[in-house]
Amino acid sequence: MKIIVTDSYDEMSKAAAEIFEKEIRQDSKIVLGLATGSTPIGTYEELVRKYKEEKLDFSGVTTFNLDEYVGLDVKDPNSYRFFMEEHLFNHVNTNNENTHVPDGMTVNPDEYGEKYDKMIEAAGGIRIQLLGIGSNGHIAFNEPDEELPVGTGLVNLTIQTIEDNARFFKSKEQVPTQAISMGMGSIMKAKKIVILASGEGKAEIIKKLLERGKVSTRIPATFLLLHPDVTLVCDRKAYSLVGR
Ligand code: PGA
Numbered sequence: 001m002k003i004i005v006t007d008s009y010d011e012m013s014k015a016a017a018e019i020f021e022k023e024i025r026q027d028s029k030i031v032l033g034l035a036t037g038s039t040p041i042g043t044y045e046e047l048v049r050k051y052k053e054e055k056l057d058f059s060g061v062t063t064f065n066l067d068e069y070v071g072l073d074v075k076d077p078n079s080y081r082f083f084m085e086e087h088l089f090n091h092v093n094t095n096n097e098n099t100h101v102p103d104g105m106t107v108n109p110d111e112y113g114e115k116y117d118k119m120i121e122a123a124g125g126i127r128i129q130l131l132g133i134g135s136n137g138h139i140a141f142n143e144p145d146e147e148l149p150v151g152t153g154l155v156n157l158t159i160q161t162i163e164d165n166a167r168f169f170k171s172k173e174q175v176p177t178q179a180i181s182m183g184m185g186s187i188m189k190a191k192k193i194v195i196l197a198s199g200e201g202k203a204e205i206i207k208k209l210l211e212r213g214k215v216s217t218r219i220p221a222t223f224l225l226l227h228p229d230v231t232l233v234c235d236r237k238a239y240s241l242v243g244r
C-alpha cells in the first residue's frame with residue numbers, strides 16, 4: 001500500500017483530487033467509483049474547483065457510488081444521491097445519465113445489487129475508486145462480521161456506524177439500519193483504489209490497518225492489503241498512532 005501523509009485535511013483533499021485529476025485527464029471516458037461521508041467532501045470541492053478554474057472535463061465520465069441507505073429516496077437530504085448532487089454532480093459537467101448511486105427504494109436490494117455489479121462491468125469496470133474508512137474498519141457499508149459479501153446487495157449497519165452517522169440526522173433513531181452496499185469483491189475489482197482518512201477519530205483504525213499485516217473480516221479495510229494498487233491518503237492526525 002502506498003501511503004501519503006499530509007499536514008492537514010485540506011492537503012489530504014488536494015492530494016486525493018490530484019490523483020483523480022490525473023486519471024480523468026488521461027482518459028476522458030473514465031469510470032470512477034465514488035464515496036460519501038464527511039471525509040471526501042474536500043476532495044470533491046477541489047475537483048469542482050479544477051472543473052471551474054482548470055477546465056477539468058467531466059462530460060464523458062461515468063460514476064458509480066459505493067452505497068445508499070435503504071428507504072431514503074433521492075430527494076431526502078440524507079440520501080447519498082442527494083449528497084453527491086450537492087457536493088459534486090450539480091457543480092461539474094457530469095452527464096446525469098452516467099452518474100449512478102444505488103437506489104435505496106428498490107424493492108429487491110439483492111437482485112438490484114446484482115444488476116448494479118453488471119452495470120459496472122458493462123461500463124468497463126471501475127478505473128479508480130475513492131474510499132473512506134469507518135472507525136470500525138468498514139469500507140462502503142461492509143461492516144465487520146464473520147463473513148463479508150462479495151457482490152453488491154443488502155447489508156445491515158452496525159450500532160457503531162449508526163452512532164457515527166447519527167450526526168447527519170435529527171436523532172439516532174432516524175438513521176436507517178440497512179443499506180445497499182457494493183460488496184468487497186465489487187470494490188476489489190477497481191484497478192486503482194484511493195482510501196482517505198482524516199482526524200484523530202481514525203487514528204486507531206489506521207494503526208490496525210497498517211500494522212497487523214493480516215486480513216480479517218472483522219476489519220474489512222484490511223482486504224485492501226491484498227490489492228495491487230491502493231494509495232492511503234491521510235492527514236497527520238489519522239496517522240498519529242502508526243509506529244507507537
Ligand atoms: P466519514 O465516513 O468520512 O464520515 O468519517 C467514512 C466511512 O464511514 O466510510
